[in-house]
């Protein structure tokens with residue numbers, strides 16, 4: 001197959017711009033369906049919507065796969081300063097926060113750093129800690145998960161932390177390190193608003209007692225991954241995976257996180273299927289499209305997908321995760337392993353859009369690329385909010401303010417068109433030019449072990 005790249009690129013970018021379905025997808029996912037917490041009917045509706053779109057595109061091997069999900073239900077939660085019954089303190093337990101019902105002295109532990117705990121001595125045992133979740137300035141950063149474990153070891157029974165946002169805005173937080181089991185929370189952690197946390201600091205100085213109540217349970221249920229393939233015309237047995245999670249945190253419409261990623265996933269599929277029909281230009285390798293459930297609950301959907309399809313062989317040639325794409329314009333991609341950097345950069349450079357391919361110095365467990373990396377699959381995500389050029393109006397992730405009005409649809413159209421051009425080129429790289437996958441799972445396990453507890457330099 002000889003491809004006239006200029007004509008193909010013109011078709012893809014033209015269709016991405018004037019035929020775009022991005023706004024339609026965002027409307028259905030965020031407005032019609034709404035919150036898509038994994039394991040709920042709404043999440044299933046999102047998985048089914050993706051499946052319907054794949055069907056309309058006549059993609060192959062379509063399915064909605066179920067997997068067993070460990071999920072948490074929080075039935076009630078409250079914080080109350082004893083003797084101040086009238087004050088209804090803003091309260092939001094962390095993901096997988098276990099049940100607790102205690103009344104204890106509130107102690108301000110600052111950032112909960114070792115030097116601070118040392119100066120507090122034995123006073124911590126049996127107390128509730130008021131902790132800043134940010135990193136202590138000028139100091140070697142220490143993960144919140146590790147600081148919470150230190151507090152638990154010192155006998156602290158629960159921790160309260162203020163949201164970093166002004167205006168009583170709180171967001172969904174995690175107390176666990178996703179390199180481990182995300183359901184393992186070292187200490188019950190409850191978020192309050194920045195404003196109420198400031199007031200609690202005064203109460204801690206005054207030696208106040210606080211009651212912390214969380215009524216929650218951890219249970220097993222079902223979540224869903226939706227998948228389909230566009231078969232390769234030259235090397236169909238080799239594949240490239242494009243993925244995006246369709247679930248959200250418990251009260252978020254998830255426009256940027258991750259309606260944007262799912263809309264671009266569907267749109268990229270539409271463009272690549274469309275160019276097959278319109279111009280008889282087919283991908284060389286098979287391109288697999290997946291929307292994952294339960295990313296927000298510790299990457300359980302992508303983990304289930306990798307275990308089901310790629311254990312241990314055959315592995316895809318490459319995986320790319322789409323997440324929070326409305327945070328900024330497309331800049332390039334970031335690999336978890338360096339092996340494919342030159343190959344990927346060559347394809348990006350060929351687009352002449354100034355895109356860059358970088359390599360992370362640490363494996364990043366905060367997205368759906370991580371389970372693929374752990375299985376020895378070259379994986380990556382788009383260069384996004386971690387880095388530079390972040391649109392300020394998208395800083396509402398994991399909260400009920402992540403709404404569609406914050407999305408810049410024109411930029412998302414760009415993502416889809418450029419991704420279609422990039423993936424088409426990548427699928428046509430001759431096998432002889434594609435480095436053999438020499439990633440060793442045992443070495444990766446050792447590397448994850450060595451990086452455990454380390455702070456992500458990219459956060």
Ligand SMILES: [Zn+2]
Pocket residue numbers: 245257258295323324
């Ligand atoms: Zn996300």
